Amino acid sequence: MRHPTRHADALDQVLELVVSLNADMEQSLTRDGLTTSRAHLMWALLHRGPSTQRALAEALQVSARNVTGLVDGLVDTGFVTREPHPDDRRATLVTFTRRGARVAKRLQAGQRQLAELLFGRMSDRRFAGFVAGLGDVLTTLRRELEADAQKRPS
Amino acid sequence: MRHPTRHADALDQVLELVVSLNADMEQSLTRDGLTTSRAHLMWALLHRGPSTQRALAEALQVSARNVTGLVDGLVDTGFVTREPHPDDRRATLVTFTRRGARVAKRLQAGQRQLAELLFGRMSDRRFAGFVAGLGDVLTTLRRELEADAQKRPS
DNA sequence: TATTGTTATACTCTATAACTATA
DNA sequence: TATAGTTATAGAGTATAACAATA
Numbered sequence: 001m002r003h004p005t006r007h008a009d010a011l012d013q014v015l016e017l018v019v020s021l022n023a024d025m026e027q028s029l030t031r032d033g034l035t036t037s038r039a040h041l042m043w044a045l046l047h048r049g050p051s052t053q054r055a056l057a058e059a060l061q062v063s064a065r066n067v068t069g070l071v072d073g074l075v076d077t078g079f080v081t082r083e084p085h086p087d088d089r090r091a092t093l094v095t096f097t098r099r100g101a102r103v104a105k106r107l108q109a110g111q112r113q114l115a116e117l118l119f120g121r122m123s124d125r126r127f128a129g130f131v132a133g134l135g136d137v138l139t140t141l142r143r144e145l146e147a148d149a150q151k152r153p154s
Numbered sequence: 155m156r157h158p159t160r161h162a163d164a165l166d167q168v169l170e171l172v173v174s175l176n177a178d179m180e181q182s183l184t185r186d187g188l189t190t191s192r193a194h195l196m197w198a199l200l201h202r203g204p205s206t207q208r209a210l211a212e213a214l215q216v217s218a219r220n221v222t223g224l225v226d227g228l229v230d231t232g233f234v235t236r237e238p239h240p241d242d243r244r245a246t247l248v249t250f251t252r253r254g255a256r257v258a259k260r261l262q263a264g265q266r267q268l269a270e271l272l273f274g275r276m277s278d279r280r281f282a283g284f285v286a287g288l289g290d291v292l293t294t295l296r297r298e299l300e301a302d303a304q305k306r307p308s
Numbered sequence: 309t310a311t312t313g314t315t316a317t318a319c320t321c322t323a324t325a326a327c328t329a330t331a
Numbered sequence: 332t333a334t335a336g337t338t339a340t341a342g343a344g345t346a347t348a349a350c351a352a353t354a
Contacts, residue, residue, distance in 0.1 A: 130287020
C-alpha cells in the first residue's frame with residue numbers, strides 16, 4: 001500500500017471511463033432506435049443465430065419474463081420476429097428481420113470503429129502497457145467475483 | 155490500423171471490466187440496502203453536504219422529478235431526511251441521518267479498498283503503464299463525447 | 309412431471325408537463 | 332415572473348409467482 005492515493009485516483013479514472021463509455025454507446029444505440037438491454041439481446045442473437053427465449057434468458061442472465069418484454073419491444077420496433085420452433089411447439093425462435101440483421105452488423109462495425117478510435121493512435125508500447133495492466137485488473141476482479149459467488153451461492 | 159483484432163480484443167476486455175466492476179459494486183451496494191442511483195445521490199451528498207434537490211438534480215444530471223423519487227426512497231429506508239431550508243421555504247435540504255452518514259463513509263472506504271484490491275499488488279511499472287494508457291483512452295473519449303455534444307446541442 | 313413462454317403484480321429509474329407554494 | 336418541488340402520467344428494465352400449452 002505504497003501509493004494509496006494514486007491507486008484511488010486510478011480507480012476514479014476507470015470509473016470515469018465506465019461512465020463515458022456507457023454514455024457514448026448509449027448515444028449511438030439511441031440513434032439506431034435501441035436501448036442498452038435490447039442491444040445486448042441483439043448482440044447475443046448475432047452470435048448465436050435464431051434462439052429460443054429460454055436460451056436468450058440464460059445468455060443474458062436475466063429472467064424469462066424479462067426476455068418476453070425485451071423481445072416484445074424488438075418485435076414492435078421491427079428488429080426481430082418470433083418464429084415457430086420446428087421441433088417444439090412450446091418454444092419460439094427469435095429471429096432477425098432484414099433490418100434487424102443490418103443494424104446488428106452495424107453495431108458490430110461500430111464496435112470495431114470504437115476500438116480503432118480508442119487505441120488506433122496509441123504507440124505500440126503504450127498499448128502493450130495498457131493491455132498488460134488491464135489483464136491484471138481483470139484477473140483480480142474475476143477472482144474476487146468468483147470468491148464472492150462462493151460465499152453466497154445463488 | 156496495424157492490429158485491428160488486438161484493438162477489438164482490448165475493447166472486449168475493457169467492456170468485460172465495465173460489466174464486472176458494475177456487478178461487484180452493485181453486489182456490495184445491495185448488501186447496504188442501496189441501489190446504484192441512490193448510491194450516486196449519497197455520494198453527491200457526501201461531497202457537498204446538505205443540499206437542495208435542485209442542486210442534486212444538477213450534480214447527478216437527472217430531472218428534478220427523478221430526484222424526488224430517489225430522495226423518497228432514501229427517506230423510506232432511513233438514509234436521509236428532508237430538512238427545511240433556513241432561507242427559502244420552497245426548498246428542502248436533503249441531509250444524512252446518522253445511519254446514512256455511516257453508510258456513506260463505508261462506501262468511501264469500500265472504494266479505497268477496491269482500489270487497493272485492483273492495483274495494490276501490481277508492480278510500479280505495470281501500474282504506470284496501465285495509468286498512462288488509461289489516460290490516453292480517456293482523453294480520446296472525452297474529446298469524442300464533446301465533439302458529439304457539439305453536433306447535437308441539447 | 310418438467311419445461312416454455314405468458315399473464316399478473318410490483319418495484320426502480322427515467323422523462324415531460326401541469327401545478328402549488330414561495331421568491 | 333421565475334424557481335423548488337410535487338402530482339400526474341408514461342415507458343423501460345427488472346423480478347417472482349401462478350398458469351397454459353406442450354413435452
